[in-house]
Ligand SMILES: [Zn+2]
């Protein structure tokens with residue numbers, strides 16, 4: 001007898017009929033379980049939110065007054081006919097995979113994830129399951145990240161060379177997660193200035209106890225003249241803007257997994273691109289899926305067609321599901337979180 | 339290859355000319371001389387003999403990466419560059435080696451003609467030992483297409499700064515068919531190499547005239563002539579030698595045997611800049627470019643083609659007269675000498691002066707320009723009478739005043755992601771015109787819109803895909819574009835029976851409904867009109 005699936009895919013989001021809740025829904029619902037605070041996952045307008053204690057402060061900051069409950073990593077919570085638990089996804093501080101168990105059958109929603117520990121986000125932990133709903137933003141084999149330490153050294157060297165040439169270094173990075181990861185990982189060359197959007201997240205994470213180096217909010221009287229040789233961390237949209245020009249002589253760079261592809265790097269028309277992603281690379285996706293021991297994989301958010309076919313050839317029961325997370329990978333770099 | 343990889347990274351990481359110049363100059367001062375020579379060769383479009391085919395590279399890379407070929411192809415479609423796809427798709431090398439650029443090229447050259455097993459073992463071995471950037475450059479040595487955003491002019495300037503050799507002299511020395519395998523860095527830049535007798539001068543290039551010519555001042559200061567639609571060529575005659583070069587620095591003497599008799603009549607030490615055209619001997623005018631096209635790419639020409647599409651050189655300019663370099667003399671002087679030389683030739687030879695056009699006032703000239711298509715010309719050339727024959731493109735003295743393109747409105751049927759700078763944007767579109775109730779695809783185009791427009795269309799394509807065929811997506815026929823093109827010809831290879839020259843998008847016609855696009859009958863009428 002065919003059992004009802006533990007999770008179904010609706011036009012409002014991933015839904016659990018037995019628990020009557022949604023995971024990362026994109027239309028307003030009563031009960032939303034949220035994997036992490038990025039805006040394509042934690043949306044405004046749900047009645048009740050459930051997320052990890054670590055994810056909630058940023059969500060409250062971004063979504064304003066919300067009715068939300070926190071949960072610890074690994075803690076089990078009974079909702080209707082199922083048990084849910086949140087497990088580290090390694091994507092950004094507070095990010096989780098959500099496991100839903102019904103009578104011994106476990107389904108896991110990965111949210112966004114990254115397998116290499118970055119020293120800031122809670123490290124990815126595989127969750128044994130029967131069915132795994134996996135993102136595949138970088139689901140093509142040309143995406144292979146080098147160890148984080150190697151890339152951080154490149155960033156540090158770039159910063160040092162610019163400082164030696166009397167220039168400020170402006171590094172574009174997504175303001176929640178990527179910016180803080182870079183802050184925590186880059187070597188100490190000089191002062192670090194931040195864009196307001198980045199600094200707001202810094203303050204929240206520092207209050208939570210995440211270990212971030214000292215930073216100074218850029219603005220009136222804080223620029224390349226008051227802080228020569230500084231590193232400036234700003235959202236990607238600030239690169240090349242009037243805001244960035246106020247720092248005086250500067251070099252700009254952009255940190256994103258997409259920078260692995262020369263054509264995309266060149267289209268940005270920026271000098272430098274650092275390959276730093278908060279998503280798993282192709283080998284990372286495969287190892288994460290293998291580690292769950294699952295038989296069924298639902299792929300979403302990325303190069304779904306080739307990734308699904310490859311998984312099927314590896315013997316998985318693999319299906320594409322349409323979600324509204326992120327943008328398609330062909331989207332212009334300017335509009336994507338990565 | 340470390341120096342070369344560093345140079346590449348520096349060039350690739352900047353769009354500033356000054357930074358590129360500095361990186362190149364540094365390289366030409368510090369790299370091993372042999373590597374400098376090869377770098378000049380690579381940057382000027384030369385490449386080592388091809389040891390491996392693209393198909394072999396794809397299959398070997400997929401196998402080495404432990405991936406099915408289809409997944410390699412999907413990845414290639416996204417990345418848009420074979421050398422880069424391979425560099426990215428293989429696991430990182432355990433220990434990286436960095437042999438010199440010239441040693442690498444020598445080893446690659448030695449592989450040509452070897453059995454498959456030997457070539458494969460060697461290539462896989464290299465891939466396993468090189469870092470990602472060097473692996474990419476290594477692959478580029480095999481596949482060719484080394485464009486690093488460095489023009490010949492920029493490279494020459496850097497080389498001149500690094501060596502102290504005069505820039506114009508260097509530009510001339512770097513022309514022609516020298517090969518890095520048979521010369522050295524010093525003999526190349528000091529002009530001691532072989533083949534100097536047949537070496538072409540750098541071509542002078544005109545800039546497009548966007549507005550009308552009124553801003554150019556007094557028409558009396560200008561020489562006007564037709565801008566022919568053929569192959570720009572440079573004919574060199576020196577004792578015992580007749581050479582014809584294309585603008586792409588390809589030696590094409592043997593493809594046009596009808597020019598051989600010129601050696602018996604032209605004075606020694608004559609160098610002529612002109613246009614090679616297929617010639618209508620009955621009506622004394624050029625044939626359409628399509629006829630010349632049949633002869634391009636053929637090493638030997640069948641008799642039939644020699645009769646159907648005989649070649650003729652219409653001379654624009656004289657660069658060398660009696661062995662004397664005339665390039666710094668004013669245009670009018672060169673033109674007078676050219677006319678004198680050509681008037682002495684027997685009339686049946688396939689070489690004559692490109693006729694000057696009287697240029698009394700700009701309005702008359704504009705009217706004349708409108709007749710260009712009837713004469714199989716693309717428009718007019720305007721050359722300042724006092725101008726020297728300069729090197730490369732130098733704004734101000736020579737202008738090309740082309741006709742406005744043909745245009746029509748068509749609807750998009752298929753979209754494909756672009757390559758290189760535009761990987762992951764949908765930029766290559768297939769367009770259709772109406773034929774009764776049907777839509778007939780008739781051309782592809784991939785340029786002419788802004789990045790913002792391409793981004794918007796990309797989002798639309800993603801939301802509206804009807805079908806996927808690998809990297810190609812079929813979309814509903816809704817987006818209308820104005821397509822511009824320079825010419826039209828019959829083509830049995832195309833479903834529409836028609837092929838366009840230089841098609842591109844002029845603009846996105848958001849205002850135009852699909853049922854108002856142009857028709858196949860309209861295209862056929864145009865084809866007939868241009869043939870008449
Ligand atoms: Zn995310």
Ligand SMILES: [Zn+2]
Pocket residue numbers: 038040041112325326
């Ligand atoms: Zn996401």
